[in-house]
Amino acid sequence: xxxxxxxxxxxxxxxxxxxxxxxxxxxxxxxxxxxxxxxxxxxxxxxxxxxxxxxxxxxxxxxxxxxxxxxxxxxxxxxxxxxxxxxxxxxxxxxxxxxxxxxxxxxxxxxxxxxxxxxxxxxxxxxxxxxxxxxxxxxxxxxxxxxxxxxxxxxxxxxxxxxxxxxxxxxxxxxxxxxxxxxxxxxxxxxxxxxxxxxxxxxxxxxxxxxxxxxxxxxxxxxxxxxxxxxxxxxxxxxxxxxxxxxxxxxxxxxxxxxxxxxxxxxxxxxxxxxxxxxxxxxxxxxxxxxxxxxxxxxxxxxxxxx
Numbered sequence: 039x040x041x042x043x044x045x046x047x048x049x050x051x052x053x054x055x056x057x058x059x060x061x062x063x064x065x066x067x068x069x070x071x072x073x074x075x076x077x078x079x080x081x082x083x084x085x086x087x088x089x090x091x092x093x094x095x096x097x098x099x100x101x102x103x104x105x106x107x108x109x110x111x112x113x114x115x116x117x118x119x120x121x122x123x124x125x126x127x128x129x130x131x132x133x134x135x136x137x138x139x140x141x142x143x144x145x146x147x148x149x150x151x152x153x154x155x156x157x158x159x160x161x162x163x164x165x166x167x168x169x170x171x172x173x174x175x176x177x178x179x180x181x182x183x184x185x186x187x188x189x190x191x192x193x194x195x196x197x198x199x200x201x202x203x204x205x206x207x208x209x210x211x212x213x214x215x216x217x218x219x220x221x222x223x224x225x226x227x228x229x230x231x232x233x234x235x236x237x238x239x240x241x242x243x244x245x246x247x248x249x250x251x252x253x254x255x256x257x258x259x260x261x262x263x264x265x266x267x268x269x270x271x272x273x274x275x276x277x278x279x280x281x282x283x284x285x286x287x288x289x290x291x292x293x294x295x296x297x298x299x300x301x302x303x304x305x306x307x308x309x310x311x312x313x314x315x316x317x318x319x320x321x322x323x324x325x326x327x328x329x330x331x332x333x334x335x336x337x338x339x340x341x342x343x344x345x
Contacts, residue, residue, distance in 0.1 A: 040064050041065065041101075042100050043055075043064050043067070043105065044067050044069060044104050044136070045068045046086075046094075046105060046108050047105075047107035047109060048074065050196065050198060050200040050235040051235050051242075052068060052105070053068075054236050054239030055242060056068050057081075058240065060080045065082075066082065067082040067097070069085075069094075069097055070083070088123055088127065089119075089122040089125075091125070091126040091129040095129065098134045102136060103138075103139055103246045105139045105141070106127050106138070107242075110123075111203075112301070113305070116166055116169060120169055128176060128177060128180060128186065131186045137188065137246050139189055139190075139191075139245065139246035140173070140188065140189070141238060142190040142192040142255065144192055144193075144194055144318065145166055145167035145170045145308070146167050146168075146171035147161060147167070148310075149310040150316075153319040155319040156255050156319075160175070164308065165307070166307065174190050187249075187253075188252060188253070189242075189246060189253065189255075190254075191241045191242045191255070191323075193233035193238045193241075193318070194230070194231035194233045194316070194318045195231070195311075196238070197232045197233065197340070198234045198341055201235065206222065207266070207273060208341060210222060211270070211342075214274055214279070214282045215277060215279055215342075217280070217282060218282065220285070221284075222267075222270075223309065224288070224292075224312025224313050225286065225312055225313055225314075226265060226266040226267045226286050227265050227266075227267060228313075228316070229263035229264070230264065230265060230266060230269075230312070230315070231260050231261075231318040232260065232261065232263075232269055233260040233318070233331075234332045234337045236332055237258050237259055240329055241323060241327065241329060245327070256323045256326075257319065257322065258323065259323055261333075261334045263317050266284070266312075272334070276335065276341070276344060289306070292309055
């Protein structure tokens with residue numbers, strides 16, 4: 039018998055989660071503020087303010103899993119938007135008994151000098167990383183108290199379809215596809231892990247539906263790291279386009295712009311990700327779930343809109 043799965047958010051991850059679950063024959067509802075139709079076959083849609091715990095609890099009643107695939111895109115609004123949403127999701131998970139599956143990121147680790155592994159301390163010092171760390175630790179505390187069941191999956195910077203301005207590669211891709219020079223943040227020659235949004239969805243669905251996988255963080259299986267220039271050039275090649283000139287915006291320049299731009303001030307806080315190697319270790323999740331990342335050439339084709 040199929041179970042109900044409630045997906046909060048219809049961005050690239052939420053859409054892939056819904057599609058994977060529907061293909062398995064599960065009953066799936068995607069909740070967004072607007073209730074917009076994703077166009078996915080056999081997937082329901084509901085208009086919902088997920089930061090309202092009463093409304094969210096009603097929507098999640100009877101659900102096996104509650105997926106947090108929300109992604110407030112404007113960094114300057116995180117402190118206003120995330121806390122009430124996170125609290126509402128915890129409340130709904132506790133009231134309904136649904137597994138609470140969180141789409142996380144690597145921000146909680148903060149600056150690191152080695153590949154990021156599950157179990158490393160969440161040592162972020164910037165407010166966005168600290169906020170995401172707090173969200174996970176609040177959920178984990180309730181899990182350990184037996185009040186909810188939860189799991190978090192963390193991936194690196196996204197590739198794949200539908201990311202647009204929210205991705206470091208996809209942000210510059212439209213101009214690059216036209217052969218124009220582009221500007222990228224920080225060092226463009228350092229190894230950096232990129233994660234396909236489809237692999238995020240595959241991992242969170244696997245983790246959320248495995249009782250033995252709950253109560254911890256898992257990293258999303260991702261391809262070997264590439265530099266920003268290499269990743270962009272590979273995506274262009276997948277589209278049959280030549281490399282383009284890539285200029286770099288140094289961290290110091292980002293901080294200077296941040297003095298007059300609130301959004302760039304937020305970006306400057308994360309510039310450590312682009313001034314040193316930024317590599318995710320996915321060994322544990324590959325071994326446990328048996329998931330391999332989508333092949334790199336396919337990731338590039340998907341990102342270029344060709345698959």
